[in-house]
Amino acid sequence: MTADRRLWFRNRPDCLSDPVCEGVCFDPATGETHFLGDLPALLLSVIDSEPVSVDRLTQRLTGADAIADDDRKKMIGALLFLEAAELVESRFE
Amino acid sequence: MNLLNALLRDPQVVRNWQAAEWNQLLPLARSARLLGRCLSLFEQHDLVDAVPPRIVDQLRGALIKTRFLHVQALRELRHVVRVLDRAAIESAALKGVAYLAADLPPRGWRSLSDIDLLVREVDIARAESALQRAGWVPNGEFDDYDQHYYREWMHEIPPLRHSKREIEVDLHHNLAPPVSRIVIDADRLWHAARTVSDGHGFAIKVLAPADMLLHNALHLFMNDELRGGLRDVVDFRDLYEHFRAEDSDFDHTLVARAQALGCERPLYYAVTTGQRLAGLQPSPTLREAVAHAGPPAPVAALMAWLIEHALAPGRLGLRRTRVANGLLFIRSHWVRMPPRMLLRHLGHKLLLRRKPPAPEPDLPG
Amino acid sequence: MRSSDSAFLDTLGVFYPGRAPQTPTCVYDYDIRVYRPFSMRRWVRPQIQFEIDHLHPFEPHPAENAFPMYEWGLNWCIASSAHRxxxxxxxxxxxxxxxxxxxxxxxxxxxxxxxxxxxxxxxxxxxxxxxxxxxxxxxxxxxxxxxxxxxxxxxxxxxxxxxxxxxxxxxxxxxxxxxxxxxxxxxxxxxxxxxxxxxxxxxxxxxxxxxxxxxxxxxxxxxxxxxxxxxxxxxxxxxxxxxxxxxxxxxxxxxxxxxxxxxxxxxxxxxxxxxxxx
Incomplete structure (x- = not known):
């Protein structure tokens, strides 16, 4: 999977989150409101302007160096979703 | 001259305004797309308290829509430039979106519904196909004649729009059409262009300050859509004041650049129109330079009349405005097409194409 | 709001009593006119035109629908500008x-x-x-x-x-x-x-x-x-x-x-x- 070898980052102002409705956030860079599931919301909170690999993100989220293949697939799916929503960007290493 | 021009020349006039004046201003400013500029003028001159609250509400409403369009325009610009960068095609932002990206004064109020970019003539076909591969589609239907008109006679390709977003993208390879009497060497523009950041660390090229003003002047006086023209005049004034405050030598740079690019006549029109209709105060240097660049006196007087009635009608819907617009429309084509081509184009426009009225927007009620 | 159509003004008076169309001392958001355009159709099938700030964003409608059209046009004005x-x-x-x-x-x-x-x-x-x-x-x-x-x-x-x-x-x-x-x-x-x-x-x-x-x-x-x-x-x-x-x-x-x-x-x-x- 090519997405596996990419670095992920967000080089824009942070999203605003609703204090009550979980996962509801507003992106000032696009003017769009998103209704994020748990995993994309978590991922978004650990991605910043420094481009990092999926492994590094895993470590940030779980503290572990490796995760099961299934979970890794889910992570990549969530990253691709965030990218399609223009919330994060990616580039090749 | 109308109330909007009076306001642009001296904002303090509103202190004496009654309901009747305000009621005239709103439609004028709305049609000239200058509602946002009116509000920023009132704010700059501490006049908001002298404006009826209902009017302030309307102006704020307009500005809110403008801010939304700013976000969407910068978003579209990032997308377009990213695609072009990946195809190794250099691009520069023009007009409204360039003012936004470079954080120039029109950013405070200027509305826009499309973004304009300059690419090199050798790159334009590649740029178009790169964008089309990435999801942009022609915005509207263009028959063979339209395609030919854009590609062969003008300095652009038919407008594009990404299928998921609403902002139109216009790619140009020059500031003046290749067939017009003013021929600009695009290499010189690229040479002087500078790189700015859009405020979020995204790098984008824009024209040099003097070239930006000359493009504005060219656009205003070669464009066939003069309805939005007064806004361009106000842009010119705001940009001129800004660049001059930044660089005391700017007048000389501008005049020299106009000579070098062969744009003295458009600069003459922009300066004289700005003075009459938008409170532009050119320096003695600039005034003197353009004084020699005007057309013969009778033509100058006629043009002043036409421009005034097209850009500053006493009220909306006047017959004189339509006549002036019609004549300026023909003139705008006259300056950018050889006569034979002009006749063919106007003939085609007048005889073959009568657009059906726009469908009514769907609304409740 | 101005209109030359008396039937329409009567209906308007029922719905908004005491709210006079316009007085010279009042500041308004839009200059709206509802009138019958002059044409041959006037005698055959009367139509009504909705004018905003001297512009005509809509096609004319049958004259008998003046009031619904006015209400609808007013909604259009509000929806397109009340972004405050x-x-x-x-x-x-x-x-x-x-x-x-x-x-x-x-x-x-x-x-x-x-x-x-x-x-x-x-x-x-x-x-x-x-x-x-x-x-x-x-x-x-x-x-x-x-x-x-x-x-x-x-x-x-x-x-x-x-x-x-x-x-x-x-x-x-x-x-x-x-x-x-x-x-x-x-x-x-x-x-x-x-x-x-x-x-x-x-x-x-x-x-x-x-x-x-x-x-x-x-x-x-x-x-x-x-x-x-x-x-x-x-x-x-x-x-x-x-x-x-x-x-x-x-x-x-x-x-x-x-x-x-x-x-x-x-x-x-x-x-x-x-x-x-x-």
Missing amino acids: YLMLHAGSVAFGDRAMILPGTPGSGKSTLSAALVLSGARLLSDEFGLVRPERGDLLPMPRGIPLKNASIEAIREFRTDAPLGPTYPKTRKGRVSHVRPDDTSLAQQDRPAVPRWLIFPKYVAGVAETLEPLDKTDAFRQLAFNSFNYRLLGDAAFNAVGAIIRNVDCYTFRFSRLERAVEHLTALVAETETPGT
């Missing part, structure tokens, strides 16, 4: 200073339900535009005639035989239309804002028993944003305003079929909700 406000596509009524917001797509029955609530003593804020001041989160009233379409006209006649309905326009672009005149109290209090307290998504389902079900706040957020004319346009201001409304209201979906029972349910809900400070 978050415009909810919702009916809204008030009980004292507490507002009930009833968002809904066409056909959900929000106009009919709003009309029935107003005929039962609620104050009309608006049947179509919930005008929210984003910085305060309150609703500004804009009481106008409530347009009822097709079968809703009979439903309201049945609900209150003395309902103040205007003329019926058999052939508008929305079908058969008749307007409920706003009551005097609503008109008199049109400068009195109200604070959202209930958010109810109505859905008319023929034959169904009335059911009020609590709605998850995230779903309510999504649906309220979706049912707004200018949510995207207002950006962070709308995001914050919708969030604040959602925090302050009880959210429900409401399926109904009988107006009498529907009004009972909703007024009972209002009576159950404590007023602030008691």
